[in-house]
Amino acid sequence: MRINNMTFKAGGEAGAGIATIGSMFCKLAQRSGLWAFAENDYPSLIRGGHNTFTARVSDEKIWALHGKIDLLVALNARAVMEHADEMSQRGVIIYDANKVKKEDISVKRADVRLFDVPLSQFAREAGGEIFLNQAAMGAVVAVLGMQIERLYDLIEKTFATKGDEVVEKNRVAAKMGYEHVKAAKKQEFEIKIEPKRAGKTLLLNSNDAVCIGAVKAGLRLVAEYPMSPSSSVLHWMAEHAVRQEIVVKHTEDEIAAINYILGAGFAGVRAMTATSGGGFSLMCEALGNGGIAEIPCVILNVQRAGPSTGLPTYTEQADLRFALHASQGEFPRIVCMPGDAQEAFAETFNVFNMAELAQTPAIILLDKYIGESMQIVERFKETGMKVKRGKLQTDEQMENADKFLRHQITKNGISPRCIPGQKNGIYVCSSYEHDETGYTSEDAQNRIAQIDKRAKKLNAINPNTYQPAFFGNSKSTFLLVSWGSTKGVVLEAMKELQKENINIRFMHIKYASPFAADTIKQALQAASKTLICEGNSEGQMRGLIREKTGVLIENAYLKYDGRPFTVEGMVEKIKSLMQKGEEK
Amino acid sequence: MVSVKDYAQDSHTITWCPGCGDFSILASLKKALVDAKLEPHNVVIASGIGCSGKLPHFIRAYGFESLHGRAVAAASGIKLANHELNVIAVGGDGDGYGIGTNHFVHACRRNYDMAYVVHNNQIYGLTTGQTSPTSEQGFKTKSTPEGVLEVPVNPIALAITMGATYVARGFSGDLVHLAKLIQGGIEHKGFALIDVMQPCVVWNRVNTFEYFRKKTYKLEDEGYEPFDKLKAYERAWEWKERIPLGVFYKADAPTYENGLPQLQSGPLVKKPIENIDIENLLSKYE
Numbered sequence: 064m065r066i067n068n069m070t071f072k073a074g075g076e077a078g079a080g081i082a083t084i085g086s087m088f089c090k091l092a093q094r095s096g097l098w099a100f101a102e103n104d105y106p107s108l109i110r111g112g113h114n115t116f117t118a119r120v121s122d123e124k125i126w127a128l129h130g131k132i133d134l135l136v137a138l139n140a141r142a143v144m145e146h147a148d149e150m151s152q153r154g155v156i157i158y159d160a161n162k163v164k165k166e167d168i169s170v171k172r173a174d175v176r177l178f179d180v181p182l183s184q185f186a187r188e189a190g191g192e193i194f195l196n197q198a199a200m201g202a203v204v205a206v207l208g209m210q211i212e213r214l215y216d217l218i219e220k221t222f223a224t225k226g227d228e229v230v231e232k233n234r235v236a237a238k239m240g241y242e243h244v245k246a247a248k249k250q251e252f253e254i255k256i257e258p259k260r261a262g263k264t265l266l267l268n269s270n271d272a273v274c275i276g277a278v279k280a281g282l283r284l285v286a287e288y289p290m291s292p293s294s295s296v297l298h299w300m301a302e303h304a305v306r307q308e309i310v311v312k313h314t315e316d317e318i319a320a321i322n323y324i325l326g327a328g329f330a331g332v333r334a335m336t337a338t339s340g341g342g343f344s345l346m347c348e349a350l351g352n353g354g355i356a357e358i359p360c361v362i363l364n365v366q367r368a369g370p371s372t373g374l375p376t377y378t379e380q381a382d383l384r385f386a387l388h389a390s391q392g393e394f395p396r397i398v399c400m401p402g403d404a405q406e407a408f409a410e411t412f413n414v415f416n417m418a419e420l421a422q423t424p425a426i427i428l429l430d431k432y433i434g435e436s437m438q439i440v441e442r443f444k445e446t447g448m449k450v451k452r453g454k455l456q457t458d459e460q461m462e463n464a465d466k467f468l469r470h471q472i473t474k475n476g477i478s479p480r481c482i483p484g485q486k487n488g489i490y491v492c493s494s495y496e497h498d499e500t501g502y503t504s505e506d507a508q509n510r511i512a513q514i515d516k517r518a519k520k521l522n523a524i525n526p527n528t529y530q531p532a533f534f535g536n537s538k539s540t541f542l543l544v545s546w547g548s549t550k551g552v553v554l555e556a557m558k559e560l561q562k563e564n565i566n567i568r569f570m571h572i573k574y575a576s577p578f579a580a581d582t583i584k585q586a587l588q589a590a591s592k593t594l595i596c597e598g599n600s601e602g603q604m605r606g607l608i609r610e611k612t613g614v615l616i617e618n619a620y621l622k623y624d625g626r627p628f629t630v631e632g633m634v635e636k637i638k639s640l641m642q643k644g645e646e647k
Numbered sequence: 648m649v650s651v652k653d654y655a656q657d658s659h660t661i662t663w664c665p666g667c668g669d670f671s672i673l674a675s676l677k678k679a680l681v682d683a684k685l686e687p688h689n690v691v692i693a694s695g696i697g698c699s700g701k702l703p704h705f706i707r708a709y710g711f712e713s714l715h716g717r718a719v720a721a722a723s724g725i726k727l728a729n730h731e732l733n734v735i736a737v738g739g740d741g742d743g744y745g746i747g748t749n750h751f752v753h754a755c756r757r758n759y760d761m762a763y764v765v766h767n768n769q770i771y772g773l774t775t776g777q778t779s780p781t782s783e784q785g786f787k788t789k790s791t792p793e794g795v796l797e798v799p800v801n802p803i804a805l806a807i808t809m810g811a812t813y814v815a816r817g818f819s820g821d822l823v824h825l826a827k828l829i830q831g832g833i834e835h836k837g838f839a840l841i842d843v844m845q846p847c848v849v850w851n852r853v854n855t856f857e858y859f860r861k862k863t864y865k866l867e868d869e870g871y872e873p874f875d876k877l878k879a880y881e882r883a884w885e886w887k888e889r890i891p892l893g894v895f896y897k898a899d900a901p902t903y904e905n906g907l908p909q910l911q912s913g914p915l916v917k918k919p920i921e922n923i924d925i926e927n928l929l930s931k932y933e
Contacts, residue, residue: 482729
C-alpha cells in the first residue's frame with residue numbers, strides 16, 4: 064500500500080475540460096494536506112488535438128513531476144493508447160465507456176487495469192456534458208479510497224457563486240462516478256490518499272505568483288497584448304483590476320503596451336506589461352527609451368520556444384541573452400529569473416523596488432513551464448516587504464526645489480526624480496541623449512558623462528538582493544548550476560541522488576543583471592566538477608558566466624525540445640558525470 | 648494669472664528651419680494653454696520623433712519626447728496614470744498617420760481626454776524629404792521620384808470614423824484661428840484631433856503657405872455647425888478646390904477615464920502603495 068504519494072494524469076481533446084479535472088484534483092490534494100506539482104501539455108489550437116494534465120502529489124514538498132502514472136483519466140481512445148506505456152505497475156486507467164469502445168483500445172501490459180465508467184452518460188443525467196469533469200472526479204475519489212464528502216465540499220466552494228442548482232448538478236455527477244466505481248467492486252487500488260493536517264499552503268502557478276507580487280509592490284497600471292503563455296497575467300489583472308484599483312488596458316499591440324507603461328512610469332505610477340518572446344521583440348525600441356530616459360517599469364517575458372512563432376505552447380529558456388541585450392545602444396537593466404511560484408512572488412516585489420531605485424526597466428523571465436505549472440507552496444510571507452521608491456521626490460521636497468536637474472550627475476549615478484504635476488520640476492523626459500536638465504545634447508563630453516552615470520546605477524542596488532541561492536551539500540566538489548525554472552527539477556533530482564548517498568551542491572542563479580559575479584566565481588572555483596543545466600541549445604548562461612567570471616563550466620546539459628527537464632534525465636546526467644570522474 | 652511668459656523656454660535654441668510653420672504652431676499652443684488658464688506644471692506635452700517631436704523642448708511644461716510614432720501611446724499611459732494632468736500629444740504626419748496610425752485610431756475609439764496636435768506638412772522633413780502618408784498622388788519626392796501612387800490618408804475622415812469627439816483642421820499661417828482650435832481641443836472632454844497644415848519650407852514646394860492661403864476657407868464663416876457626423880464626414884473629403892479649416896465635428900461622449908471605476912476616487916498616482924493588503928488574493932489559492 065502506497066499512501067499519499069502518486070502521479071495522476073488526465074488526457075483528452077482540447078476543450079474537453081482536462082485542465083478543470085486537473086485543477087480539481089490538485090485542490091483536493093491541497094485540502095488533504097498534501098503537496099503537489101502539476102504540468103499541462105497542449106497544442107496551439109482551441110478544440111480538438113490532445114491535451115494532458117499531469118499532477119504529482121506527495122506528503123513532502125515537491126518541485127517537479129517524477130515517476131510513472133498511477134492513475135489516468137482518459138476521455139478518448141487516444142489518451143488510453145498514448146499513455147498506457149507511461150503507467151506504473153498495476154496502474155489504473157479510468158476511461159469514458161460512452162466515448163471509448165473496448166475494441167478501439169489495446170493495452171499490451173497485462174498489469175495495467177482498465178476501469179470503464181460511463182462518464183458521458185452520468186454527465187448527461189446530471190444535466191449536460193459540462194458535468195463530465197465531476198463524474199470523472201467522483202470516480203477518481205472512489206479509486207483513491209477518499210471520502211466523497213471531501214469532493215462535495217470542494218464542489219460547493221468552487222461553484223458557490225454560480226448558485227445552488229449548479230452546485231447540485233456537479234454533486235450529482237460526482238456521486239454517480241463515485242458510486243459506479245464503488246459498486247463495481249474492482250480490486251482494491253494499492254494507492255490511497257489519506258488526508259492529514261498541514262500548515263497553510265497556496266495552489267498556484269508562477270504567472271499568478273508574479274501578479275500577486277506585483278500587486279503587493281503597488282502596481283497601478285498594466286498594459287498588455289495577449290500572447291501565450293503570458294495571457295493569464297492579463298486575465299488575472301483584468302479580473303482584479305477594480306477591487307485592487309489597478310487600470311488594466313488590453314492595448315492595440317505590444318508596442319503600445321510598453322509605451323503606455325513608459326508614460327505611466329514617467330508620471331510616477333508603478334506599471335507593468337507581460338508578454339512572450341514575440342511581443343518582447345516588438346517592445347525592444349521602447350525598452351531603450353526607458354533606459355536612456357531613466358524610467359522605471361517592469362516587463363514580464365513568459366518565454367516560449369522560439370525563434371519567431373516557434374512552438375507557441377511549449378517551453379524554453381532561450382531569451383536570456385535577448386533580455387540582456389535587447390534594444391540598441393547600452394543602458395542598465397534588471398533581469399530576474401525566478402525559479403518557482405514562491406520566488407516569482409518575492410522577486411517580483413523586489414524587482415519593482417530595484418527598477419524604481421535604479422530608475423531603469425526591469426525584465427522578469429518566466430517560461431511556459433513554471434508560468435503555467437500549478438504547484439502547492441507554503442503561504443507567502445510578507446514580513447520585511449517594504450516598498451522603496453528610491454530618489455522619487457515628494458511634493459514637499461519639490462516645493463523648495465531650485466534649478467532641479469532630473470538627470471543630475473551624482474556619485475552613484477542616481478538622480479533625484481520628480482513627476483509631472485509637481486512644481487519646480489518641469490523637464491523633458493527624452494529618448495534623445497540629453498544633458499542634466501533633460502535637454503537634447505550631442506556634446507561629446509556630456510555623452511560620456513551621461514553614459515557613465517547610467518552605467519553606475521546598478522551598483523547602487525544592495526548586492527544581497529540579487530545573490531544566487533545555494534542548495535545541497537556546501538562541501539561537495541560537484542557543483543550544478545542552473546537558472547530560472549530548471550531549479551525545481553534539480554531539487555527533485557537531488558532528492559533522488561540523496562537516496563544513493565550522492566550529495567551535490569547546487570547554485571540557482573536568480574539575477575543575470577545585476578550579476579553576482581564574485582559569489583558565482585567563488586563557488587565555481589571551489590568545485591572540482593561543474594555542470595550547467597539550461598533550456599537552450601547555446602548554453603547562454605554558461606557563456607554569460609564565462610564572460611563575467613572568466614570561468615568555463617566544463618559540462619553542459621542543454622535541453623531545447625520544447626519540454627522541461629525531467630528528474631530522470633537529470634539524475635542520469637549527474638551520475639554519468641560522476642562516474643566519468645571515478646574512471647580518471 | 649498664467650501668461651505666455653510662464654510657458655517661455657528661453658534657455659533652449661529652437662532648431663527648426665527659418666520660416667518653418669512649426670513656429671506658429673508653438674506660438675498657438677502657448678496662447679491656447681494661457682487662454683485655457685492652465686499652469687505649466689500641470690501640463691504634459693508628449694511628442695514622437697521628427698521636427699514636431701522637438702516641440703516639448705521649446706515650451707516650459709513637462710515633456711515626454713518618445714519614439715517615432717509613439718506619442719499617443721505614451722500620452723495614453725501618462726493620462727491613465729494621472730488623469731488630472733492636461734495631456735497634449737504632438738506629432739507629425741509621418742509620425743501619427745504612418746508609423747503611429749495604430750495608436751492614433753485606437754486612441755480615437757477610446758476617447759481619452761487629450762488633445763492631439765499634428766504638424767501635417769505632407770512630407771518627411773527631418774529625414775530630408777521623402778513621401779508621407781498625406782502626400783498627394785503624383786507628388787515627387789526622394790523616395791517617390793516617379794510620383795506617389797497611393798491615395799493620401801485623410802486624417803479628418805479617419806478621426807471622425809474612428810470615434811474622435813473633436814476633429815479640427817488648422818493652418819499654421821493663421822495663428823489666432825489655430826490657437827482657438829487648439830484651445831477648443833484642450834478644453835474638450837474627450838479625444839481631440841487638431842490637424843495643422845504646416846508647410847515645410849525646405850522640402851515641399853507644392854503645398855506652400857501661398858497654396859493654403861489661396862485654397863483655405865473657414866467652416867464657421869459659412870455657417871457650418873459641427874454636430875452632424877455624416878455632414879462632417881462629407882466636408883472631410885473637400886480638398887482639391889477648397890480646403891476647409893475649423894471644427895468639422897464635435898460631440899459629447901463619455902471619456903475612457905470616466906468609464907473606469909478605479910479612477911473615480913482620484914488619479915492612480917495619488918493612491919498609496921505601501922503595505923498593500925493581499926490577504927483576499929492569497930485566500931483564493933488556499
